[in-house]
Amino acid sequence: MDLTGAIWRKSSRSSGNQGDCVEVADNLPGVVGVRDSKDRQGPALTFTPATWRAFLAYARQH
Structure with a gap:
């Protein structure tokens, strides 16, 4: 999958956890990318x- 052009962002809830978080790119048509921020x-x-919404x-429920 080509994620060129993906705009990656971290959750606002990811601060204070020693950098252990993921980044999400949801600006590409038909795909949501997830990667390790480190x-x-x-x-x-x-x-x-x-699938990402599900x-x-x-x-959020758990």
Whole structure:
């Protein structure tokens, strides 16, 4: 998956955890990218927007 042009952002809730967080890019059509903020050149996971929304809904409930 080509993530060129992805605009990566960290959650506002990620401060104070020693840099252990993920970055999300949701500006590309049809795909949401997720990567480790400490390894920006490393691999990234990709999800469909629907799958990402389902994950977020589940995480918010638990």
